[in-house]
Amino acid sequence: MSDRDAEFPAFARRSVTDRIVLVSILVGVLSVLLVAPAVGESGEAAATVGYILAEALVLYVGYGVLMRVASPTAREILESA
């Protein structure tokens, strides 16, 4: 059995937890964004915080996927150029 196999259950558990945390944060942020305009100045300020939090989460996940897909190709191009 390789190290990777041994680490797999822990990795899978962590990735499920991560997903739950990310989804919870996203749901929280979206709720704030929806409710905020009705609460006035502080609500709008909270919406700004929520917007930036949501963007940061989307960028983190999005670029993570992009890097995983594009990294080997980019590396190949850079090395062969």
Next chain:
Amino acid sequence: MLLGLDLVLIGFFVGFGLLIGVLFGFFGMGGSFLVTPALLVVGYPAPVAVGSGLAFVFGTSVIGALRHRDHGQVSYTLATVMSLGLLFGIEIGTRIVFLLAGLGSADVVISAVYVGLLGAVGLFVLRDARTADSDVETGRVATGVLAIDLPPMMSLSGGGTVSVWVIFVVGSGIGVLSGCLGVGGGFLLLPVMVYGFGVPTAVAAGTSILQILVSGAFGTFVYAQSNAVEVPVVAALLVGSAFGARIGVSATRLVNEADMKGYFAGMLLAGGVATACKLVSDVYGVEPLETGSVVLIFGTAVLVSGAIVRTSIAALRTNQQSGSPRTH
């Protein structure tokens, strides 16, 4: 137009964010305290530059915290007390900025403080790049701080015991700076925890990113209440910086940070000179100085991040030719 911002400007801020991200990812600092001066140089009023700087800090710290979450080395008690101090300090800092804005001198004062800060940090990094270490001096500082016996006391990860009041006061001081200048304060939090409180570096790094996240969120909230956060600018900067940070982090495996520290110091000093040029240009109406300040602050960011990327590509090709990975 997108989100009320010209497309050219959005492209410009995404590009600048990319450069900032490369620098932040590579050096682990310098992301925040170039954004506010850049916004000042471009012509945003001081409260908006500071508020947007803090919002950018908040966004980058969320991404940084997600990336560091696996390490799990955070001192939550220290983070809580320090964060309380930071929040208190940010509230004071924000009030100072709006008070100065009311008096019509916010741009001048904040720009002047930035000139001093960038100059001081730039010189410190330059000295750090040239000298080996200063362990004896920093050890003396830690001993002095740990000797303050003002209850209640708090036990820290490094084995030391520090007065809660000392942590709160230090946090408040950094918070005032953060609230006034729109910086995360990581460049102060980390050395304070390591050299002042004797906390191990790994724990200090994890704890400081949590504190910056909390203080960044609070600072964004406080400035957003006064409509002093330019959301489209922050959004564009984050798009660029999140990608650039990944490039910067990858570059650390190929390029020795010590080789680049001199460039980084030069860039910080150039940022200080650019802010000073903009200040003089505003006060005395010297138009060429304003153009010079824009060229200087953005030009040096392009040069330094370009040098990191170019050196990384060269190292990658050398690895390919030699057949064995060379990492740092």
